[in-house]
Amino acid sequence: MELIILPLILGIIAFFLPTNWVRPFGLLASLSVLAVSIVHLMNFDPANYVLILNPAEVFPLGLTFKMGYDGLALVMVLLTNAVISIILLANWNREISSNARFTGLVLLMQCALLGLFTSLDGILFYTFWELTLIPIFLILYWFGKQDNNRALFKFFLYTLLGSLMMLLSFIGLAYFSPNFSYFQLVQANFDGKAVEAAMIMGGILFAFAVKIPLFPFHTWQAPTYTNAPMAGTMLLSALMLKMALYGMIKWMIPIGFEGLVYLKWPVITLGGIGIVYGAIIAMKQKDLKTLFAYASISHLGLIAAGIMLFTVSAIEASMVQIINHSIVAVALFLCAGIIEDRLNTRNIDDLGGIAKVAPHFGFWFAVMTFISVSVPFTAGFIGEFVLIKELFTAHWVIGITAASTLVFGAVYMLRAYQGSMFGPTKVTVFKDLTWNEYAVFGILTLAAVGFGLYPQIIIDFIKPSIKFTQELMAGDLTFTKK
Amino acid sequence: MDAVIIIFITGLIGLFVGMLKKSELTLAVTSIGLIGGFISMFLINDYESIFSTYAGLTFSRTQQMFALLAIGLTLLAVLMGYVYYKEEDEHTADYYGLILFSLTGALCLIGFSNMFMFFLGLEILSIPIYVLVGIQKGNSLASEASVKYFFTGSFATAIMLFGIALIYGSTGSFDLNEIRMAIDMGMSHSPMLNIGVLMMMAAFMFKVGAVPFHFWGPDVYQGSSNAVMAYMASVVKLAALFAFVHLFNFTFNQLTPFVSGLVLFAIIVSLFLGYISALKQTSFRRMMAYSSIANTGFALFAVLNQQFGEASLWIFMIGYACSTVALVTINMIVEKDTDELTNWKGIGYSNPLIGITLVISLLSMSGIPPFTGFFGKYLLLSSAFANYLPFVVLAIIASLIGAYLYLRLMVISLSREGEGQKIKMTAIQALVLVLCLAGVLGGWLVLLIK
Numbered sequence: 031m032e033l034i035i036l037p038l039i040l041g042i043i044a045f046f047l048p049t050n051w052v053r054p055f056g057l058l059a060s061l062s063v064l065a066v067s068i069v070h071l072m073n074f075d076p077a078n079y080v081l082i083l084n085p086a087e088v089f090p091l092g093l094t095f096k097m098g099y100d101g102l103a104l105v106m107v108l109l110t111n112a113v114i115s116i117i118l119l120a121n122w123n124r125e126i127s128s129n130a131r132f133t134g135l136v137l138l139m140q141c142a143l144l145g146l147f148t149s150l151d152g153i154l155f156y157t158f159w160e161l162t163l164i165p166i167f168l169i170l171y172w173f174g175k176q177d178n179n180r181a182l183f184k185f186f187l188y189t190l191l192g193s194l195m196m197l198l199s200f201i202g203l204a205y206f207s208p209n210f211s212y213f214q215l216v217q218a219n220f221d222g223k224a225v226e227a228a229m230i231m232g233g234i235l236f237a238f239a240v241k242i243p244l245f246p247f248h249t250w251q252a253p254t255y256t257n258a259p260m261a262g263t264m265l266l267s268a269l270m271l272k273m274a275l276y277g278m279i280k281w282m283i284p285i286g287f288e289g290l291v292y293l294k295w296p297v298i299t300l301g302g303i304g305i306v307y308g309a310i311i312a313m314k315q316k317d318l319k320t321l322f323a324y325a326s327i328s329h330l331g332l333i334a335a336g337i338m339l340f341t342v343s344a345i346e347a348s349m350v351q352i353i354n355h356s357i358v359a360v361a362l363f364l365c366a367g368i369i370e371d372r373l374n375t376r377n378i379d380d381l382g383g384i385a386k387v388a389p390h391f392g393f394w395f396a397v398m399t400f401i402s403v404s405v406p407f408t409a410g411f412i413g414e415f416v417l418i419k420e421l422f423t424a425h426w427v428i429g430i431t432a433a434s435t436l437v438f439g440a441v442y443m444l445r446a447y448q449g450s451m452f453g454p455t456k457v458t459v460f461k462d463l464t465w466n467e468y469a470v471f472g473i474l475t476l477a478a479v480g481f482g483l484y485p486q487i488i489i490d491f492i493k494p495s496i497k498f499t500q501e502l503m504a505g506d507l508t509f510t511k512k
Numbered sequence: 513m514d515a516v517i518i519i520f521i522t523g524l525i526g527l528f529v530g531m532l533k534k535s536e537l538t539l540a541v542t543s544i545g546l547i548g549g550f551i552s553m554f555l556i557n558d559y560e561s562i563f564s565t566y567a568g569l570t571f572s573r574t575q576q577m578f579a580l581l582a583i584g585l586t587l588l589a590v591l592m593g594y595v596y597y598k599e600e601d602e603h604t605a606d607y608y609g610l611i612l613f614s615l616t617g618a619l620c621l622i623g624f625s626n627m628f629m630f631f632l633g634l635e636i637l638s639i640p641i642y643v644l645v646g647i648q649k650g651n652s653l654a655s656e657a658s659v660k661y662f663f664t665g666s667f668a669t670a671i672m673l674f675g676i677a678l679i680y681g682s683t684g685s686f687d688l689n690e691i692r693m694a695i696d697m698g699m700s701h702s703p704m705l706n707i708g709v710l711m712m713m714a715a716f717m718f719k720v721g722a723v724p725f726h727f728w729g730p731d732v733y734q735g736s737s738n739a740v741m742a743y744m745a746s747v748v749k750l751a752a753l754f755a756f757v758h759l760f761n762f763t764f765n766q767l768t769p770f771v772s773g774l775v776l777f778a779i780i781v782s783l784f785l786g787y788i789s790a791l792k793q794t795s796f797r798r799m800m801a802y803s804s805i806a807n808t809g810f811a812l813f814a815v816l817n818q819q820f821g822e823a824s825l826w827i828f829m830i831g832y833a834c835s836t837v838a839l840v841t842i843n844m845i846v847e848k849d850t851d852e853l854t855n856w857k858g859i860g861y862s863n864p865l866i867g868i869t870l871v872i873s874l875l876s877m878s879g880i881p882p883f884t885g886f887f888g889k890y891l892l893l894s895s896a897f898a899n900y901l902p903f904v905v906l907a908i909i910a911s912l913i914g915a916y917l918y919l920r921l922m923v924i925s926l927s928r929e930g931e932g933q934k935i936k937m938t939a940i941q942a943l944v945l946v947l948c949l950a951g952v953l954g955g956w957l958v959l960l961i962k
Contacts, residue, residue, distance in 0.1 A: 045864075047568075069666045084559065089959070089960050090960065091890070091891070091959065092886075093960075153881070156881060157881035159883050160880045161880075161881070161882070163880075164871075164875065164880070168926070169921065171926065172861075172926070172928055181921060182923070183916065183919065183920075183923075186915075186919055187912060187915065187916055187919070190878075190912060190915050191912055194879075194908045194911065194912060195908075197890070197908075198897075198904070198908060201893065201897045204894065399704050
């Protein structure tokens with residue numbers, strides 16, 4: 031339980047700290063939460079569920095307040111804590127990180143995310159899902175570009191619409207399950223009512239699709255990213271989107287597999303469209319942040335399509351890819367943030383020749399570019415390769431569509447890199463990296479290469495959870511056939 | 513029973529103490545009376561009353577919960593009024609006296625078990641409100657509001673009385689149980705009964721402020737002082753809604769198929785009309801008036817829920833009333849000459865207490881968990897889910913419009929432009945805010961106890 035309470039308390043403390051204490055406090059706080067989660071990791075056996083909150087009775091409304099984690103959730107918990115620390119480190123030399131409200135909100139956000147990943151109760155999951163929205167909204171509003179209300183409202187209301195649909199689905203689920211405990215929900219008995227199941231799952235899927243975002247629901251993303259402060263963009267793309275992917279693996283597939291059979295191909299198709307669409311739009315972008323936003327649609331379309339294949343190796347590869355995307359997102363938005371910070375512009379047309387003035391930045395940006403186009407020996411290579419193979423096995427058309435991401439990805443990333451770093455020298459003054467930026471790039475590279483060489487370390491943790499999911503799916507299938 | 517008497521006598525004492533023009537003293541007397549009423553209501557089943565029980569006024573467990581909520585909310589309104597009447601002490605006595613009399617009526621309206629007590633409660637509740645609305649005599653808006661409310665309200669009461677008469681005519685009784693039995697025995701298709709029930713429903717719609725009987729709302733809210741507005745939006749609405757739900761779920765439960773269409777119509781129209789009209793308002797009070805119309809729409813789902821209607825309504829109302837009282841208190845703090853929303857700019861950013869209360873109240877009203885407003889809406893919608901799914905979906909869409917409305921207010925008040933702004937807030941106002949915050953944050957925990 032200390033895992034969730036600790037960031038909450040630290041976050042509340044952060045609001046009341048004097049300005050010059052905030053920065054070290056924030057970093058130390060996030061590192062201490064990371065340390066706590068590593069202690070949890072040390073004592074963890076992937077075969078078991080660890081319940082951190084387990085009241086025996088069932089409260090009215092079917093509330094059970096169960097919280098706990100399996101391997102899958104623990105991986106996400108560690109990812110959250112690590113990424114939050116990295117985000118605070120990346121913002122170390124910026125004014126924003128000495129703002130008490132910012133640090134407090136980031137820690138509250140961390141609390142909500144950890145709650146989401148460890149909740150084992152439907153209503154609790156929904157509660158934390160909504161709660162994450164409040165700190166990120168305030169971060170975007172207070173520290174983003176001024177006069178960005180339009181984009182903000184769009185973001186908030188779009189995601190809220192998604193959540194409300196999810197709420198409707200949970201209300202519907204209550205008719206098929208005695209209470210909202212995760213272990214009861216996964217055994218929800220739809221009694222062969224596959225259409226009802228598909229509708230209920232559709233509502234949940236809609237919430238996830240908005241958050242990921244899948245192709246036709248992505249319109250909130252680019253304006254939100256471009257108006258957000260660097261830290262906000264990182265939080266959104268490295269952590270908040272992962273909530274939806276995690277939700278698909280952990281909640282959606284085990285609960286309503288009967289209904290998902292109908293939604294499998296629509297979602298895979300949308301993912302496929304997203305892969306190509308995001309990439310093509312990204313190729314045309316001049317603003318670095320918008321470019322990376324669309325690139326993210328392309329990458330996440332692939333992951334979402336992979337998850338919907340329901341096969342063990344596709345889901346494992348998706349998990350690897352989820353972690354890889356967090357690394358890539360932090361890295362790329364840090365690069366865009368560094369350029370914006372030094373030059374007050376992100377437009378590729380105004381950039382050029384930065385590598386000459388700032389060779390160290392040029393080098394690290396190149397490394398990050400290669401990680402994001404998933405060259406071999408990085409985590410992205412393993413993830414994408416297996417996903418594309420699995421999609422190809424399912425159907426060759428989707429396989430070829432998905433494979434185009436490799437080509438397109440290289441095109442837009444290399445174009446962005448070349449346009450800003452090389453070419454005619456338009457930028458003459460550019461302060462090279464500071465120590466914290468070196469540190470962030472170093473950690474991210476180590477992580478990407480580490481997971482690229484030995485992805486088994488992730489897979490070992492999540493294997494039992496996915497096996498559990500598979501057994502449930504098999505059970506559901508036999509039931510439907512009966 | 514004791515609670516009603518204690519509160520009534522406190523009201524009388526308050527009238528005389530108020531003449532001394534010592535605001536603190538009046539507040540103390542009134543608060544002690546209210547707390548006394550609260551305790552006696554809380555322990556209602558645990559001690560022998562000195563008064564003999566009257567069959568027309570009984571408090572079951574649910575009714576007791578509603579009565580406790582009404583007394584608590586009145587205490588908040590009284591505390592709010594103190595700040596105002598400290599400066600303008602001309603009508604101190606009237607305010608404290610009338611609000612307690614009105615609460616007496618509200619308690620009768622909550623505890624009624626025959627039509628006679630019901631009508632009495634409704635009148636004792638309404639008449640002091642007509643006066644309270646117009647208590648700022650110099651203000652022409654207040655006079656307009658008072659007169660408007662009085663005329664339309666009396667008309668609604670007349671219709672209500674006519675409805676009661678028709679029901680009496682067709683069932684032969686004033687007692688709720690006997691009416692229910694008469695309906696059970698095959699009266700449910702009698703035209704006289706149906707017309708009577710329809711008339712009662714129309715009058716109820718007026719009292720709770722649901723579309724299409726909502727026109728008085730914005731004008732009356734705009735004309736009244738902040739404390740009275742808070743009282744109207746919380747206690748009056750609570751009592752009227754409870755009576756509505758209690759009558760239609762308990763006494764007229766055989767007629768649900770007959771009234772459900774009309775109620776659903778009122779719900780959906782109230783939700784959309786309320787929220788969409790609220791979007792256009794630049795004045796805080798008018799906005800709150802329309803928002804209260806929309807929230808009434810939500811609350812009316814309780815009428816369709818035989819089993820948990822009253823319990824759901826309780827949870828919903830504690831969330832709604834606490835948020836509304838908190839917002840009105842904030843309006844009282846920031847109000848300058850007018851109640852334009854521009855006054856709100858940046859107040860949440862410069863004052864943390866206001867900021868937190870405001871954000872949590874607004875989020876609760878938008879239906880975001882884990883605040884009380886969410887659980888209220890969840891209970892109301894989940895019970896309607898099986899039978900009225902399309903309407904639940906419509907309600908969800910409307911609540912999205914509502915979320916936009918509240919989000920806009922939140923964005924205005926959290927603007928960074930307010931940095932360094934000085935806001936004067938008295939300790940009493942801070943106390944009201946903290947109490948409301950506690951209600952919004954923790955009201956739903958009652959669910960876990962029951």
